[in-house]
Amino acid sequence: MANQWFETVAIAQQRAKKRLPSSSYGAIVAGAEAGITMRDNTSAFDELGFRPVTAGQPAERQMDTTIMGQPSSMPVMISPTGAQAIHPDGEVGVARAAANRGIPMGLSSFASMPIEDVIEVNGQTFFQIYWAGDKDSMVARMERAKAAGAVGMILTLDWSFSHGRDWGSPQIPQSFTIKELLPQVPAVIRKPRFMWSWIKSGSIPKLGVPNFVTDGSKPPVFFEAYGAWMMTPPPTWEDVAWLRSQWDGEFMVKGVVRADEARRAVDAGVTAISVSNHGGNNVDSAPASVRVLPEIAAAVGDDIQVVMDGGIRRGSDVVKALCLGADAVLIGRAYLWGLAANGTAGVENVLDVIRGGIDATMRGIGVGSIHDLTADHVIVPDGFSPPRIR
Numbered sequence: 001m002a003n004q005w006f007e008t009v010a011i012a013q014q015r016a017k018k019r020l021p022s023s024s025y026g027a028i029v030a031g032a033e034a035g036i037t038m039r040d041n042t043s044a045f046d047e048l049g050f051r052p053v054t055a056g057q058p059a060e061r062q063m064d065t066t067i068m069g070q071p072s073s074m075p076v077m078i079s080p081t082g083a084q085a086i087h088p089d090g091e092v093g094v095a096r097a098a099a100n101r102g103i104p105m106g107l108s109s110f111a112s113m114p115i116e117d118v119i120e121v122n123g124q125t126f127f128q129i130y131w132a133g134d135k136d137s138m139v140a141r142m143e144r145a146k147a148a149g150a151v152g153m154i155l156t157l158d159w160s161f162s163h164g165r166d167w168g169s170p171q172i173p174q175s176f177t178i179k180e181l182l183p184q185v186p187a188v189i190r191k192p193r194f195m196w197s198w199i200k201s202g203s204i205p206k207l208g209v210p211n212f213v214t215d216g217s218k219p220p221v222f223f224e225a226y227g228a229w230m231m232t233p234p235p236t237w238e239d240v241a242w243l244r245s246q247w248d249g250e251f252m253v254k255g256v257v258r259a260d261e262a263r264r265a266v267d268a269g270v271t272a273i274s275v276s277n278h279g280g281n282n283v284d285s286a287p288a289s290v291r292v293l294p295e296i297a298a299a300v301g302d303d304i305q306v307v308m309d310g311g312i313r314r315g316s317d318v319v320k321a322l323c324l325g326a327d328a329v330l331i332g333r334a335y336l337w338g339l340a341a342n343g344t345a346g347v348e349n350v351l352d353v354i355r356g357g358i359d360a361t362m363r364g365i366g367v368g369s370i371h372d373l374t375a376d377h378v379i380v381p382d383g384f385s386p387p388r389i390r
């Protein structure tokens with residue numbers, strides 16, 4: 001078999017596109033409306049520059065750190081995503097790759113595999129929940145996660161049910177009925193490697209949402225769970241404080257893009273926030289996460305950990321984010337491309353690419369530890385960040 005190793009995340013994406021049926025590839029491209037924010041998440045990183053040193057670089061670079069109380073071999077964590085039935089290895093494969101490379105895992109409440117199976121391969125797993133259903137059901141989901149051994153909670157709030165995409169949303173089957181599967185046939189038969197990976201695994205793509213139930217009943221299909229979430233009125237900051245009080249330990253709010261709300265999150269008692277726009281899946285035209293990161297990092301200081309996600313495709317992006325105030329980053333599509341391209345090994349490959357990029361960048365700019373990175377190490381053009389909202 002040909003060497004499946006890839007040297008950049010961009011190549012992993014090309015392979016994912018080649019390998020996946022168009023509907024599955026479209027599902028991980030995602031993005032809302034015109035994709036303005038999705039594109040800005042990556043292009044904003046391109047606007048940031050470095051000025052390398054010529055001699056005297058540190059011979060060794062240190063990048064291990066702690067993310068929400070968990071030791072991590074680099075300032076990178078798996079962001080929760082709900083689309084991992086793109087490969088038979090799925091969430092368990094991603095969690096195993098993360099464990100093999102010494103980084104924590106975020107598991108989506110829309111994951112296709114049960115949290116218990118994921119924690120078995122990676123004890124550093126955070127469970128992500130949405131504000132969905134009644135309060136008792138939310139607490140029950142958190143209790144299941146606690147019993148399974150989750151090391152912390154991620155409450156994701158940056159989703160506003162914006163469904164339209166200018167390039168069209170993929171049709172995802174909800175069950176293995178002839179009616180649901182028939183429209184997929186033309187796309188799937190053109191992807192023999194995808195079909196072969198499932199045949200080899202002896203399983204079929206998992207279409208249920210097993211972490212939504214807490215009583216051992218049959219998991220809902222994706223759109224049943226999605227409907228329950230959509231019908232739930234959005235939370236107030238008092239609700240956030242209440243949910244946080246139901247969890248004893250590390251608790252992140254994911255999806256903060258304003259300094260004033262970062263302070264509200266601190267007041268609600270969270271231990272971390274992620275500066276995030278859900279990978280460009282919230283309100284389109286929101287700024288790239290990295291553009292608002294500096295004002296948010298300044299607003300919360302050392303009160304809580306600030307991580308960011310959106311647009312990380314290489315190690316130098318991680319370094320740029322750390323220079324602008326992030327303690328660590330979460331990655332989404334980057335590892336999904338790796339998973340689609342080569343399962344667990346593909347995710348490990350992506351993590352190695354990112355680690356190599358962090359190391360090379362630090363060497364190039366002459367910094368020996370990620371904890372020594374500051375805003376002085378990055379060139380920020382005028383007008384990079386939007387005016388601050390007070």
Ligand SMILES: Cc1cc2nc3c(=O)[nH]c(=O)nc-3n(C[C@H](O)[C@H](O)[C@H](O)COP(=O)(O)O)c2cc1C
Nearest residue numbers: 028079080081082083108156278279310311332333
């Ligand atoms: C296909 C897809 C599914 C996602 N599902 C979830 C999810 O279930 N829960 C969540 O908190 N975030 C979800 N996200 C957002 C990611 O956690 C993360 O914020 C985003 O992917 C970061 O941007 P990046 O993909 O450019 O790295 C999803 C993103 C994508 C692209």
